[in-house]
Amino acid sequence: MSIRRRLMTRFIGLLAGAVILILVLGGSIAYWVIQQLNEASLVDDFASVGLEQLISTAEILPDGTVQYDPALLKRVEENNGWLQVLDEQGRVVDAFHTPSDVPNHYKPGQLLSYWEGKKPFPYQLYLLIRERKGINFTLLYGESNQAVTILDQVYTDGSYANGKLVLPSEQQDILRSADAYLEILDEQGHILTSFNKPALGTPDSYSIQDLILRTRYPTRYGITTVTIYDEQDQLTWMLSVPLASSPAGMNENPFGFIFGPALAALLVSIIILLVLLAFWYANRFGYPMLHMLQWLQRLERGHYEEPAGTRGKPRSQKRNGKWRQKYRVYAEVLHSIQSLSSTLKRDEELRRQTDSLREEWIAGITHDLKTPLSSIQGYAHMLEAEKYNWTSEEIREFAGIMLDKSMYMDRLVNDLSMTYRLRSGGYQPPIEQTDVNALLQDLVHRAERNPAYGEGRITFQPATVAVQGYVHIPSFERIVDNLTANALLHNPPQTKLTVRVEPGEQAGDFLIQFADDGRGMDQETVWRLFERYYRGTDTATSDVGSGLGMAVTKGLIEAMKGRIEVQSHPDQGTTIRLIWDRHSNEAK
Template sequence: MSVRRRLMTRFIGLLAGTVILILVIGGSIAYWVIQQLNEASLVEDFATVGLDQLISTAEILPDGNVKYDPGLLKRIEENDGWLQILDEQGRVLDAFHTPPDVPDHYKPGELISYWQGKKPFPYELYLLIRERKGINFTLLYGENNQAASMLEQVYNGGRYANNKLELAPGHQDIIRTADAYLQILDEQGREVTSFNKPASGIPDSYSLQDLILRTRYPARYGMTTVTSYDEQNHSTWMLSVPLGSNPAGSNENPFGFILGPALIALLVSIISLLILLAVWYANLFGYPMLHMLQWLQRLERGQYEEPAGPRGRPLSQKENGKWRRNYRVYTEVLGSIQTLSDTLRQDKELRRQTDSLREEWIAGITHDLKTPLSSIQGYAHMLEAEKYQWTSGEVREFAGIMLDKSMYMDRLVNDLAMTYRLRSGGYQPPIEQTDINALLQDLVHRAERNPAYGEGRITFQPAQIEVQGHVHIPSFERIVDNLTANALLHNPPETKLIVSVQSGEEAGDFIVQFTDNGRGMDQETVWKLFERYYRGTDTAAPDVGSGLGMAVTKGLIEAMKGRIEVRSNPKEGTEIRLIWDVHSRAGTK
């Protein structure tokens, strides 16, 4: 598996694990929210929610008795309520927290009258019938409604007429003691008079929906609100008694204390999870990358061994030589760095060998320089000697030999200096735009006139369209001369050379091709063709160059942002392509 796939697998696993953890955290918080909302609903409306849960969670024991949720029974007690379970004849089968003034048997019509409010009952009643496991449960739940009792006393003992409210002193004390307040509303729900009403925060008018919500959800407003309608005056008596658990006048969402902490807990959990994942990610992926960076820095300093741990073993490997778990994802990268280390170590050894070869090469160059110099010195001594009387013809012969040897020495020194300048980048010829077809045609015609090449051995094939290129003309001339001489002087006399020009795809791109049908070269010779002084020299032969011509040619082409390619096989000729294109220019920047 490649590094890309391993990283993708790790990242997908990391992402999947993160999503699963977030879902687990979110599910846990959601479960907590549901539980809290259920608890709030029990507080908000136990008569509806709590009774239904009481039946749903009821457990029927083997002896036929029923076991109820202790938490719900405790909630009944906290609400100052009571509970009775009735059979089909109205007898009480089971009871919890039942006051003494509550009967233990109900006639069918009597219970309905109590429940519908047609017959007075000291408590507010809620009736629920549910079936569970084949058993019909009839639950009668009652709460002591202080506000309803108080309003009944005030309404029966008070009087409202001619926009004037009259309350007995005892009833006034009851309202003040409970910190309650009374409002009288007209037919439109506007307040016409009030008693003990706070100075602020209490509405002066109510819509039908306001009255329903206030009487139905007391915890939302922090008030237990009860009403009584006076048919004679078409007025509504509304008594509001503060709840002990919530501040009066609180109109905020009763579930806000649940959702707010839940959201904060979710955000904190996700942020903490992301921080832990970041630390884990840094240890899993970052530490191996830091190790590889340290390894590369050691390579930069010439230290080719992998950083080792306290025991002297590479940090990325176990005792058995296998990769450690955190490093397995970078197997290819570590392998590449290891290969690079080995290559650099080999290159260091190669440089040592090259330095040794260079010393030998310099010794050979020195020998080749001394050989023509010895000839020049010998002929000079011969001309200087007084005991010899040389004829004018002999003097000219000696001078020609001396001139030829000195020209060879000059060519050898110049080529050697040029190769070093090109290798070191010290030679940057100024290039200019020129017509390649015209320039190459002129150079080919000039080469045709060289008697050393013979007649009819060079053919020029220009491009079909005009080709404009950026070259240094003197350097380009030397390249053409070197390649022409290499093709015609080191091949049989019958060898033909074709020089052609091809246009490139982009403006300024072109190819110059030298193709001959000579003896060709094997691949080792092709590989070493551009090595300096590869062929060697023979100073006794006047037509042999310095041995540096192809190295100079390659350096000049690269200095002009081009590249050279050679294709050759024995007995199949040689093809040399000089290429100037976008790839060449980008590769030589």
């Protein structure tokens, strides 16, 4: 998966997770609001809401009694109410918190008279009939209503005539002790007169809606309001008794204490969630980006290693070398930075090697050219001096020495240039397929005709089958010339050299062996055979090479994807093998 799709997937997942969390928070708060509204409804209107819940949660026990929700029963008790369950004959089969003045059996029509208010009853009644599990429940709920009792007594004993309210002193004391106040309204709801009414916080008139809401929802206004309508005088007697737990004017918005905290909790939860998501996002996506930026800044300063953690390990990797979870999304970028770091580090190392090679090349060529140049300058001064009269034979001798030194200088410069190019990787000869047997036989025969080697010292043993190899012919010729010269010029005159070709196991693989029976070499010489200038040079032996032949040979072989092996012991001769194993090199 590409980094673009990976980032898109992560961002979509993050957004979906945030939406799900917000929905869960909203659902939890909505559930809390519903529970609180239900609780408020129980407090505000238990007669309507609570009775329905009592019926729906009731369980009939084997003994015939009814078991209710304990929380609802507690609410009944807090409201100073009571419960009765009646059968079809009006008998009470179950009761809760029933006062002694409440009958335990109701005759036909008696309950209806109490419920409809046609017959005086000391409690306000609510009746509910429901079927549950095949049984009809007649649930009778009653509440002691002090306001109704007081208003009935005041209306019976008091009077209002000619704009004047007359109340017995006993009724006045009852109103004052209950902190209640009486108001008489006309047909438009205007207050004609009142008794014990507070000076502040009460209106001067009431609409029909105000009367209904105050009578229906006492907790909203903190007072219990009851009314009696006088049909003869068309007046409304209204009595208001403050609730003990809710002062008047405190609950104008009955559900404000629910929706306000719910909305605040929702907003705070969303803010906290967004802050946590921001921190998580910064740690998940921002911290790896900061790590990569620090890495790039280190690369700019020349430090190519990845920034490490407290334990000295790269921050983006585990102990097993795999990416850490939060770094996997940037795997391609991290791989690119790793490659860039490796490339810069390699280039820095190559630059140092190049500088070292250049300094070494300058120092080497300066040192090696100084001796032949000194010889040439010396003979040139001798020829220039007027006090000497040189013969023609001496002049030719001097010219021969100067020519020999100049040729030596030319070989030295060429060999130094070649070793520099080989070590720096700047020389990659184009290889081509050729017949190794025929090529090597031609080069050996050419070497046999060299007067410096002598006659009959080289033996060539071709392979019994045709051998096709991939070589650069000019470089291959120089390799054969170097190895032949080393074997015949650095050994006694009677030394013999055998050159043999052997085919490899795969097509294109072959081996060439140069074996002589000369004086051999010790192990230190073998180890240092391919070092430049190990043999050393001087003007007396300039005709045997520059001292760079074996270094050039090894470099040319490796440039053609081959390798060289040397075996030698003192007084036992030397064997040099040139091996081309293309399949082995490709595996490496």
